[in-house]
Amino acid sequence: MTALAGQSGTVSLFATPFAAVNTGADRHFNERLASLCESQRSAPGLPGAGLLDNASRDPLNFRGRDDFLDLSDATAVDLKRLILGQASTVVAGLNSIGAAEFAKLYIQARGWCSIVQRNGHVPAQHFSSASWLAVYCVQAGEPDAGIKSAGVLRLYERRLGSMYRDASTWELKSPYRYGNHTWSPVPGWMALFPAHMPHEVSVVRSITSLILVFAKIRFMDPNAKDSGNE
């Protein structure tokens, strides 16, 4: 309400944060991680996990158990530290909470890997009861020549304001433009965005499988009091 008071200018309202971060992880780390992800194919399902395990509707997309970040394997431990560290840095930067206060929060996360073979995809999804979703790229191949938007993380446009377009709104500049947002996964990079955002991974058109690790994340205040029961 006060952002434009007394001054001229244009600002973005109701913006969705989307971060793409180079975690600095090297090729050797990602190779170890890829092997760990592949080993998940033979992991037994979690008791009572039901559809959470291998719930993919696409036979060319393997989805691992959602306790991937809780494995005792050293590579998984390192990955968890990497993802949560980067997520904390990004989210702290988005917050008006002071750095000292933010540092007191603790993080809960559930993670799983997806191995998407050529012509496979990750169907549309979004997640409840989490605030952030991290998508870490372990492995990605070059798509076939001439193919656009293959194996990309695509966040869906949901603003119905896109329904009326004229010559002035058809090609708005970012961040005002209408349309889906895509991000091309690169090994060692990580995307972070609100977990409620519907998204997919488009059909992979490379010989090399796309390997991603997804992590649902939420930050908890250790001193938070229950608002009471009714």
Add this chain to the structure above:
Amino acid sequence: MELTSAFAVPIGHTRLAPCERLNRELEQLFLARETQEYQNPAPSHHAQAEMFESRVDLFTWPEPCIRELRNFMLESVFRIAMTASETEPEEFARLRLNNHTWFHITRRTGYFVAHNHALASWSAVYCVKDSTHDAPCGGLLRLFDTRAGADAFLDPANQRLRQPFHVSDLDLQLQAGQLVVFPSYLFHEVTPYYGSDPRITVASNCWFTAPGAEHQ
């Protein structure tokens, strides 16, 4: 106490019966015209080799099978829009229905990304040919729930809401002869198709104008 539904989305569906002869003629015509001459020269999304999209003037073609499909689709859209409207039928019947209509031929691994249709009020999809196999093969028409974020917080009391309150996308496996009509504002996609035979659909974007109006 009364429990009502608000912010509902009208979804119309109907079926052409019999449809076998018409669909055979349409399939033959569309496959013969899966050429650059008839291809949409300005697609709204990246064109894929696995999905052919025609120009949007399909319902101006003179072929009898196209005229027959046009009558069925546009009459259905008209009736569904009229049913959803509070405008009196006599008044509604005077409106002019405009359309952009095209066909899609989708081959294995083809799909269409999530989108909606600007400058239209109703969208319709007619299935000419679905997969002939019983096994699930993708190619779903997925209509996205408009209540984005409505299920962001779940507790034991709201995670099993009954219809129409349940928050979920609507996945439709269209069958030959089936027509679905929905508001153009609704975001939707076609999921990757894994059938061995081509999947053929006709899509139409429609809008109404008052009698005598020169433009929207």
